[in-house]
Amino acid sequence: MIYRKMGKSGVRLSAIGLGSYLTIGFKLDEQASRETVRAAYGAGVNFFDTANAYNTGESERVLGKCLAEFPRSSYFLITKVFSPMGPGPNDRGLSKKHIFEQCEASLRRLGLDYVDLYMCHRPDPDTALEETVRAMEDLARQGKILYWGVSEWPAELMVQANAIARDIGARSIAVNEPRYSLLYRYPELNVFPTTAREGIGNVVFSGLAHGMLTGKYKPGQEPPRASRMDGEDTNMVLKAMYWSEENKRRGQELVQLARELGTSAATLALSWCLRRPEVTSAIIGATKVDQILENVKAVELVIPQDVGKRLDEIFPAPKIPGS
Numbered sequence: 334m335i336y337r338k339m340g341k342s343g344v345r346l347s348a349i350g351l352g353s354y355l356t357i358g359f360k361l362d363e364q365a366s367r368e369t370v371r372a373a374y375g376a377g378v379n380f381f382d383t384a385n386a387y388n389t390g391e392s393e394r395v396l397g398k399c400l401a402e403f404p405r406s407s408y409f410l411i412t413k414v415f416s417p418m419g420p421g422p423n424d425r426g427l428s429k430k431h432i433f434e435q436c437e438a439s440l441r442r443l444g445l446d447y448v449d450l451y452m453c454h455r456p457d458p459d460t461a462l463e464e465t466v467r468a469m470e471d472l473a474r475q476g477k478i479l480y481w482g483v484s485e486w487p488a489e490l491m492v493q494a495n496a497i498a499r500d501i502g503a504r505s506i507a508v509n510e511p512r513y514s515l516l517y518r519y520p521e522l523n524v525f526p527t528t529a530r531e532g533i534g535n536v537v538f539s540g541l542a543h544g545m546l547t548g549k550y551k552p553g554q555e556p557p558r559a560s561r562m563d564g565e566d567t568n569m570v571l572k573a574m575y576w577s578e579e580n581k582r583r584g585q586e587l588v589q590l591a592r593e594l595g596t597s598a599a600t601l602a603l604s605w606c607l608r609r610p611e612v613t614s615a616i617i618g619a620t621k622v623d624q625i626l627e628n629v630k631a632v633e634l635v636i637p638q639d640v641g642k643r644l645d646e647i648f649p650a651p652k653i654p655g656s
């Protein structure tokens with residue numbers, strides 16, 4: 334494993350992190366979850382990602398139990414706040430009230446005294462940015478969180494939040510969590526250049542586009558049994574964002590390129606995410622131990638220039654509007 338600095342902060346995260354969306358405490362029962370967490374930890378993964386909303390707290394509960402067997406200082410945990418956790422008007426968003434209450438609830442479910450990094454899962458246009466920045470600062474001063482971060486925030490909003498933090502003497506954003514893969518390259522336009530300037534790290538998610546970049550989904554064929562696409566309770570994002578014959582065909586081209594390098598499509602796709610200096614870590618999801626062992630190999634792979642060019646041809650970079 335290799336460990337990379339989280340933006341300008343002194344902390345180092347494994348270049349592959351293990352996430353829990355649709356897997357730990359959802360598709361995987363407690364025993365299967367424990368096996369994936371042990372496999373990841375055994376491979377050197379020191380960074381785990383969850384959210385209050387993943388299976389309405391159940392992912393946090395199961396992940397917390399799995400991590401309890403390791404020394405607290407040996408791993409870094411992110412959890413998140415924003416998505417609805419109940420029917421009430423204050424059961425969602427980034428108000429100070431909801432942030433404080435959900436932080437307490439997450440700590441209880443995880444069985445922890447503090448979370449390493451508390452993340453705003455999405456922007457909340459209904460709450461003044463200063464209220465959110467102050468809430469994060471207050472939680473940090475109470476020792477309940479060490480750092481704070483954002484997920485899928487536009488670049489300008491991160492700049493505004495950091496300017497407020499500077500004005501009021503609060504902590505700035507330590508990490509951003511954007512979607513990033515060969516099939517979703519938009520962070521290259523504004524997000525990566527901005528976070529580099531602001532000293533914000535990036536822990537990117539869905540680097541395999543929910544499995545589309547593993548080659549397991551083949552043109553003209555039904556999805557494999559028990560895969561993410563096979564379940565109505567797991568396939569919503571995959572279906573909405575990536576499911577097309579064209580993407581399945583591109584997935585097979587990726588398999589071919591990977592074969593030429595003596596590796597797998599999943600390893601190549603994740604290694605491609607890690608080639609960017611702005612990326613601290615790629616957060617993977619996994620339903621099997623073998624997937625973890627295959628995916629962590631991404632940290633060792635160096636992509637030759639000619640292969641990088643062919644990847645750009647198959648999965649073109651997005652264009653800046655108007656250029």
Ligand SMILES: NC(=O)c1ccc[n+]([C@@H]2O[C@H](COP(=O)([O-])OP(=O)(O)OC[C@H]3O[C@@H](n4cnc5c(N)ncnc54)[C@H](OP(=O)(O)O)[C@@H]3O)[C@@H](O)[C@H]2O)c1
Nearest residue numbers: 352353354538539541542543544547560561599617618624
């Ligand atoms: N901040 C956010 O808004 C946000 C959003 C989404 C995710 N995340 C975080 O990022 C993590 C990863 O997201 P993701 O699960 O969408 O990532 P992903 O890595 O793109 O997809 C993971 C899924 O692909 C399949 N897979 C993984 N490795 C494979 C391999 N080597 N061969 C074949 N299939 C493989 C598995 O599904 P099957 O075996 O079921 O097919 C696995 O659950 C989440 O757990 C979560 O912690 C954050």
